[in-house]
Amino acid sequence: MENQNRTPAVDFAYLPAITTRYVDATDDPDRSIQYGGTSVSEHITVTALAFLDESREWVYCEYNLREGGSVYIARGFIPASGLNLQ
Numbered sequence: 001m002e003n004q005n006r007t008p009a010v011d012f013a014y015l016p017a018i019t020t021r022y023v024d025a026t027d028d029p030d031r032s033i034q035y036g037g038t039s040v041s042e043h044i045t046v047t048a049l050a051f052l053d054e055s056r057e058w059v060y061c062e063y064n065l066r067e068g069g070s071v072y073i074a075r076g077f078i079p080a081s082g083l084n085l086q
Contacts, residue, residue, distance in 0.1 A: 005030045015048040016086040017061065023083075025076030029058040038065060038076060046078065048085055056080055 025038045029052055040046075044063060052058035058077045065074035 012049050017046050017048045017059070017083045018086070019044045019046060019078070019082055020084050021082050023078050025061065025063075025074070025078050027076055029077040038074065040078065046083070048083065049075070051080070052077060059083055059085075 019040055019042050021042045023040050023042075025040050040063060046061040046063040048059045048061055050060045052060065057080055059080050060075065061078045061083075062073060062075045065072045
């Protein structure tokens with residue numbers, strides 16, 4: 001755990017976006033924890049809350065997650081290449 005990278009602080013924005021392909025949302029975009037994340041289908045409306053850093057490769061998003069018959073509000077990092085920011 002000593003070599004674990006830290007995710008920098010972000011400034012929040014609230015931008016509408018749509019997933020353009022099947023993507024995996026993760027809580028660990030630098031992959032230091034090896035968490036698989038949650039799968040998000042294409043054409044799902046999300047709210048882009050923040051970009052991870054200057055490279056803008058990862059976007060912290062909020063979206064509805066359907067599991068069984070329930071719907072939950074979820075947050076996670078989604079690759080920017082899988083989003084169409086409105």
